[in-house]
Amino acid sequence: MLAFxxxxxxxxxxxxxxxxxxxxxxFFAVPADxxxxxxxxxCPPELLEQARRNLGLDAPVWEQFVAWLAGLVVGRDYEGLxxxxxxxxxxxxxxxxxxxxxxxxxxxLTLSLTFGAAVFFLLFGVGAGVVAALRRGRPLDKIASVAxxxxxxxxxxxxxxxxxxxxxxxxxxxxxxxxxxxxxDPIGWAYGLLLPWLVLSLIFTANxxxxxxxxxxxxxxxxxxxxxTAKGLPRRTVVTRFALRGTLIPVVxxxxxxxxxxxxxxxITETTFGLQGIGRLALxxxxxxxxxxxxxxxxxxxxxxxxFSIIVDILYAVIDPRVRLS
Amino acid sequence: xxxxxxxxxxxxxxxxxxxxxxRDLTVEFTTEDGVVRAVDGLSFDLEKGTTLGIVxxxxxxxxxTSLSILGLxxxxxxxxxxxxxxxxxxxxxxxxAVMERxxxxxxxxxxxxxxxxxxxxHTVGRQIAETYRRHKGGSKREARERAIEMLKRVGIPQPHxxxxxxxxxxxxxxxxRAMIAMAxxxxxxxxxxxxxxxxxxxxxxxxxxxxxxxxxxxxxMAVILITHDLGVVANTASEVLVMYAGRAVERGTVREVxxxxxxxxxxxxxxxxPSLRSPVDVPLRPVRGTPPSLLAPPPGCPFHPRCxxxxxxxxxxxxRERPVLTPETGHADACHLAPEDKRRLAPERxxxxxxxx
Ligand SMILES: Nc1ncnc2c1ncn2[C@@H]1O[C@H](COP(=O)(O)OP(=O)(O)OP(=O)(O)O)[C@@H](O)[C@H]1O
Ligand code: SF4
Ligand SMILES: [Mg+2]
Numbered sequence: 106m107l108a109f110x111x112x113x114x115x116x117x118x119x120x121x122x123x124x125x126x127x128x129x130x131x132f133f134a135v136p137a138d139x140x141x142x143x144x145x146x147x148c149p150p151e152l153l154e155q156a157r158r159n160l161g162l163d164a165p166v167w168e169q170f171v172a173w174l175a176g177l178v179v180g181r182d183y184e185g186l187x188x189x190x191x192x193x194x195x196x197x198x199x200x201x202x203x204x205x206x207x208x209x210x211x212x213x214l215t216l217s218l219t220f221g222a223a224v225f226f227l228l229f230g231v232g233a234g235v236v237a238a239l240r241r242g243r244p245l246d247k248i249a250s251v252a253x254x255x256x257x258x259x260x261x262x263x264x265x266x267x268x269x270x271x272x273x274x275x276x277x278x279x280x281x282x283x284x285x286x287x288x289x290d291p292i293g294w295a296y297g298l299l300l301p302w303l304v305l306s307l308i309f310t311a312n313x314x315x316x317x318x319x320x321x322x323x324x325x326x327x328x329x330x331x332x333x334t335a336k337g338l339p340r341r342t343v344v345t346r347f348a349l350r351g352t353l354i355p356v357v358x359x360x361x362x363x364x365x366x367x368x369x370x371x372x373i374t375e376t377t378f379g380l381q382g383i384g385r386l387a388l389x390x391x392x393x394x395x396x397x398x399x400x401x402x403x404x405x406x407x408x409x410x411x412x413f414s415i416i417v418d419i420l421y422a423v424i425d426p427r428v429r430l431s
Numbered sequence: 432x433x434x435x436x437x438x439x440x441x442x443x444x445x446x447x448x449x450x451x452x453x454r455d456l457t458v459e460f461t462t463e464d465g466v467v468r469a470v471d472g473l474s475f476d477l478e479k480g481t482t483l484g485i486v487x488x489x490x491x492x493x494x495x496t497s498l499s500i501l502g503l504x505x506x507x508x509x510x511x512x513x514x515x516x517x518x519x520x521x522x523x524x525x526x527x528a529v530m531e532r533x534x535x536x537x538x539x540x541x542x543x544x545x546x547x548x549x550x551x552x553h554t555v556g557r558q559i560a561e562t563y564r565r566h567k568g569g570s571k572r573e574a575r576e577r578a579i580e581m582l583k584r585v586g587i588p589q590p591h592x593x594x595x596x597x598x599x600x601x602x603x604x605x606x607x608r609a610m611i612a613m614a615x616x617x618x619x620x621x622x623x624x625x626x627x628x629x630x631x632x633x634x635x636x637x638x639x640x641x642x643x644x645x646x647x648x649x650x651x652m653a654v655i656l657i658t659h660d661l662g663v664v665a666n667t668a669s670e671v672l673v674m675y676a677g678r679a680v681e682r683g684t685v686r687e688v689x690x691x692x693x694x695x696x697x698x699x700x701x702x703x704x705p706s707l708r709s710p711v712d713v714p715l716r717p718v719r720g721t722p723p724s725l726l727a728p729p730p731g732c733p734f735h736p737r738c739x740x741x742x743x744x745x746x747x748x749x750x751r752e753r754p755v756l757t758p759e760t761g762h763a764d765a766c767h768l769a770p771e772d773k774r775r776l777a778p779e780r781x782x783x784x785x786x787x788x
Contacts, residue, residue, distance in 0.1 A: 338565060
């Protein structure tokens with residue numbers, strides 16, 4: 106287990122380094138000049154030079170990259186802004202705010218959005234899949250398969266926009282989505298995010314229902330499930346402790362992917378629902394050529410995906426003792 | 432019937448008197464291609480302390496029969512008629528709660544392939560303990576002790592350590608031993624072993640059969656041993672039921688059936704055995720031709736397309752009229768041949784084998 110974690114962590118660090126470097130160098134390959142943006146509309150050459158120096162853009166690109174990395178590991182000193190302790194993500198080119206603070210400020214929203222929705226679509230999806238498998242061929246099964254077909258064929262910005270339009274503006278059943286910290290007001294937190302949760306669930310549930318149903322049907326005809334029945338265990342135990350166990354493996358697989366893509370793809374969700382999370386930060390970082398912010402958001406998304414894939418592998422071993430972590 | 436009648440006079444039904452009595456059991460599956468009649472009017476009896484060997488080619492309905500006893504068929508695709516009496520309890524009509532209390536407790540089952548029949552997700556000890564707790568109650572500790580004791584009884588070395596292993600840590604033979612431990616943990620009155628050795632190495636097969644025999648002698652339970660192999664039957668069973676196309680074609684004590692087999696299909700099965708002295712088998716592909724389709728079984732005697740004696744018994748008779756198993760008790764067979772023909776035509780070499788029976 107320890108060897109596995111070490112190996113995967115090293116792999117993850119290398120992956121993230123490559124992504125960071127690629128992002129960094131690509132940034133400079135694009136003709137937008139952040140110094141010119143910072144300098145303003147009418148910008149005499151000396152001021153431009155000054156702005157460039159202020160942002161640290163006067164050094165060679167690879168030197169800047171090394172400095173950025175060093176900041177992450179040991180901290181970094183900024184002229185006029187003082188010391189930025191590790192892990193230092195730098196200061197925004199746009200408003201000179203420390204990037205880490207901004208990220209930490211917005212992260213709870215994105216995490217609430219993602220994990221809240223995940224709870225919904227896991228429960229709905231797996232639940233509906235199990236019921237459909239147990240009532241194979243009966244009305245409930247058919248309803249579930251139609252519903253999952255609809256869910257699978259729609260997109261966030263489409264359903265999300267429709268839902269916003271009708272539920273919020275036309276019929277005024279719900280308020281506009283907003284973020285209230287969980288610690289401040291749990292009910293307000295849930296109510297404020299209910300609409301995006303439901304919309305995300307509608308889209309993601311389908312996949313879980315389909316996968317759960319088909320795997321569950323297979324598992325129910327496994328010999329060891331029949332043995333469990335032959336031992337006199339009640340139907341419920343047979344389903345939850347035996348048949349469901351193997352069903353969790355594919356569910357966990359897609360769950361890892363979905364969580365990563367929800368955090369990585371937070372731009373779409375947050376834009377659709379007008380929420381100010383990491384996704385919006387990333388979007389603004391691109392339009393503003395805000396390098397430190399861009400690096401931070403890209404890295405965060407990449408880290409989420411990498412970490413979830415490690416967690417998924419660990420979960421495999423937890424679910425199925427035949428899986429060896431190595 | 433009024434409520435008053437129910438309370439004053441509970442409708443007691445009595446079974447036919449044997450420990451296990453199967454009467455006219457018919458099992459049909461509804462499939463896309465039509466109705467498969469996998470078991471057709473099967474009857475047999477079994478007493479405590481005895482072993483009934485059920486033999487027949489692949490697809491003859493042996494497993495379907497045994498699964499019916501435990502009520503393990505999917506009710507949405509299966510139609511079961513007839514009666515299965517376990518002492519005074521009828522099982523075909525019993526509700527789910529009754530069956531759940533019975534399974535693993537009074538009637539237990541050992542399946543063919545212990546690798547797939549044991550849960551890969553739970554330790555061997557837990558799988559045994561769980562059955563025990565379900566039916567006998569008791570604390571987790573007690574159940575665990577009981578599991579260790581059972582593992583010891585079926586000959587697993589270091590049972591207190593192996594109890595925490597998963598099935599994939601066990602060898603094939605040990606898995607089947609664990610499966611047997613699980614089946615016997617509640618001291619069942621009836622054990623059904625469906626080809627318990629087919630998936631195992633030849634050397635291990637004999638060990639497992641010896642174990643089953645020994646455990647039966649200790650506990651006095653009734654055993655149904657399903658097998659392809661008449662050699663196994665000769666060594667372990669007291670009675671035999673030969674099945675063909677879901678029907679009983681011959682029944683009797685091992686001695687009777689092996690010494691004076693009466694049905695041409697049994698002759699074929701016996702002819703495939705190189706020697707009764709070896710308890711381990713070669714797979715049975717004895718009789719020419721293939722088993723009949725159960726979707727549209729041949730009319731008359733289901734064996735007639737493969738039988739060499741149709742003309743002796745009369746083609747008209749064999750292809751039109753279904754032979755019934757006669758007589759009702761004792762050594763019986765379902766064939767139109769005249770009794771003296773059965774004696775005369777039975778393969779000669781059968782007689783020098785009676786010592787084994
Ligand atoms: N659930 C089912 N649905 C449809 N047909 C079935 C089902 N279960 C069994 N059958 C059919 O019933 C017939 C008898 O099967 P069964 O498993 O009892 O044979 P068997 O005698 O145990 O054979 P084997 O020696 O191969 O185990 C086979 O033709 C099989 O295809
Ligand atoms: S009844 Fe006829 S076909 Fe059937 S086994 Fe006897 S002789 Fe053969
Ligand atoms: Mg079988």
